Amino acid sequence: MSSPRSDLLRDRPFALLLTARTLSMLALAFAPVALAFGVLDLPGASATTLSTVLAAESIALVLFTLVGGVVADRYPREQVLRAAEWANAVLHIVIGALLLSGHAPVWGLVTLTFLAGTAGALVWPAMTGIVPQVVPAHSLQDGNALIGIGGNTARVAGLVAGGIVVVAIGGGWALIAAGVIFAVAGLCVGRLRLTRPPQDDVPGPGMLRELRVGWSEFRSRTWLWVCVLQFSAFVMVWQAAHLVLGPVVAKTALGGPGAWSTILTVESCGLILGGLVAMRWRPAYPVRAVVLLSFLGAPPYLLLGLHAPLVAIAVASFFLGFAFEMLSIFWQTTMQREIPAESLSRVSSYDALGSLALGPLGIILAGPAADAVGAQRVLLVCAAVMLVASVSSLSVPSIRSLRARPDVQSLPPAPDSPADLGPAITLPQ
Template sequence: MHSYLSDLGLLRDRRFTLLLSARTISVLGSAFAPVALAFGILALPGANATTLSVVLTAESLPMIVFMLAGGVIADRLPRQRVMMAGEFVMAAGFFALAVMLLTGWTPLPALSAAAALSGLATAITFPALTGIIPEVVPLDRLQAGNALLGLGANASRVAGAVLGGGTVVLFGGGWALVVSGAMFALAGVLIAMLRLDRAPVPEAVRVPAAEDPSEGEPAPRDERHSVLSDLRDGWREFSSRQWIWVVVLQFSLLVMAIQAGHGVLGPLLAKETLGGPGAWSAFLAGEAIGTIVGVLFSMRLRPKRPILVAVLLCLPAALPYVLLGLDAPLWAIVIGAFVLGVCFDMFGVLWMTTMQREVPADALSRVSSYDMLGSLMFGPIGLMLAGPAAYLFGTEEALLACAVIIVVATLAALLSPGVRNLRAPGARVRHADLK
């Protein structure tokens, strides 16, 4: 029986504490970015919502283009080094953006190129992060480890939303981006201090991967594979699990709506009617506080059908966009953001823990890269369409359309038997005993 006290015992592990510190500081740097970048770009002479859409699209596209390569790299190379490189590349991108905003030299191609560096860094870092957690955290403590990492990240989002907005108001977006870059660099240093023994490699893995362990022929692990072969093996692991690819399809639409709402439409409405960067910082802070509360629930949440519960938790993500679209008062909008934060954090812990338990460790980063690629593939479309949609139909109407997309995609995912029926390991054993 786990308790909060036993979960917190992970903090005595030096390796976990270093990983937690690096992740927390990196997310704090990221939390400065939405407000700093959005209002820094919108404050440029002649800039508008379309300008912001272009820069954010340039940031998102490399994430999609290089995500699969990031998964292969993270499964082939020491994940610690991969994460370290990603943090330093992220720092370089934000320092470049900061220099441009502070000097006033802001040609759109240069801004887009610097933003693209941060997208590339995400493609490198995220698959490695998913895979490195089981190398640091024991299998029976994975949910607690994911929750504690989430707690640090979410606390950073709260602090970053408040401090980022304050920095933008007092000093401007350029200086906020300087702070972001410094935090990414510090996170890279902490990752460099993480000493991991190379994870033990099984003598053989089965190809093709399947949920039935009797399928497939053993292939020597030390056999050299091409990148395409690694990608095919990762795809087999991904596509053989209906619950993974259905939820990834769901999230491709959710992320499209959320990118449009959070990246362009929300800041634009905040500038037009809610009072500017301070109001949008309050929205982001409400969401971030919700994610902290969500951690407390997720540490204790042990549903028998984790993916079913996770998908149901996506429905409230539509609430803040409904409230924004209906011109609700700011306090109600912030409450809606809080609810979104609670539900999305609980989803994230259940999703990541289930993947880490169900997917073989040697393919985990590749499956994670397919997960993120699929989830993000329509994100640039949302960013590109957000500005024109606000112009043609109105900002409020575009935000309501985002809410509709979220609800319809989530209800469609619930039709999948794989989503509804996947059982947690303990519940699976009890269910088998009853047969």
């Protein structure tokens, strides 16, 4: 008898979704090291320069995430994902070409990363909403875990290859390679066709009305918005530490891009193990587990701030990856089970908006703060904020008490369910 996971892997729509997501993660893995050190290698660049470039992408994500949620609930999600993949392909190739020219104006990089953030704002809501369209209800956690494992395995390969390319010939070529991979992912998405439910032949509600419905679903669940507040603070300092301060410390104290690539690669190995464990562990209180796992976010940045050796930082980063992949899977699965399917992408967009809202502030402040008082001291503050945010969230009763819905029994899917349409159905970040 075949297992539910092997059945998923043989299902054509899920295989397309998994392939596209894996390719996207491979492309994205090239970007952090390539862009960070590509910018820092520009004439006259500083930590503030890097903050400015990265903040543009984060600001775009915040500005357009709600729009992405409405778009993903209104239009076929596979088409939304395909458009985002191809936009990322073009933008990464252009950024790489600019860095290779050696004359990349900061305003040009800011514009391009802002556009990349706009494309990214479409991805998360669409991806969260499309998984339940492809995966049977009783296999949601397995489906999320398999997608995570595929993506994180690609992430490890991409970080290793990206680090080698950056050290050998610079970040520009790594970004161009990422663009090509995004284009292939877009082709995979283009082959996915999902059956949409019948639509009434009347105009749908306006965007503001749709946003109000999504907001009502979001704010009615205390466990949801409290965790989003926690991760708003969490992401603010994580983006500062992971995108700006970490590379700065790696360049000045750990030996450069090779060291930072090592840290990111080890972290990604933890992500893979976290995905494997999440396929087995079904916590009875999933949101409580999410918050408890978030405590493992602080140690890597605490160690970076304390001038710890590379090995210690890498070990802490492994456990960060291990914890964050599990909490991400538990969180997505809980949302997919608790939120009505017709508003899932909009609620997910509020989740993403709230979580990312303070990210630009963290990135903008990180560079000047590092230039003023030193990156290590700022990293210690980042670690402290993470711990305080996790403790505060855990004190809320509904977070500790929300029980997991029991899995739907493994019955054969109904004839019109997505899982049964595999051969007839002529997939992302």
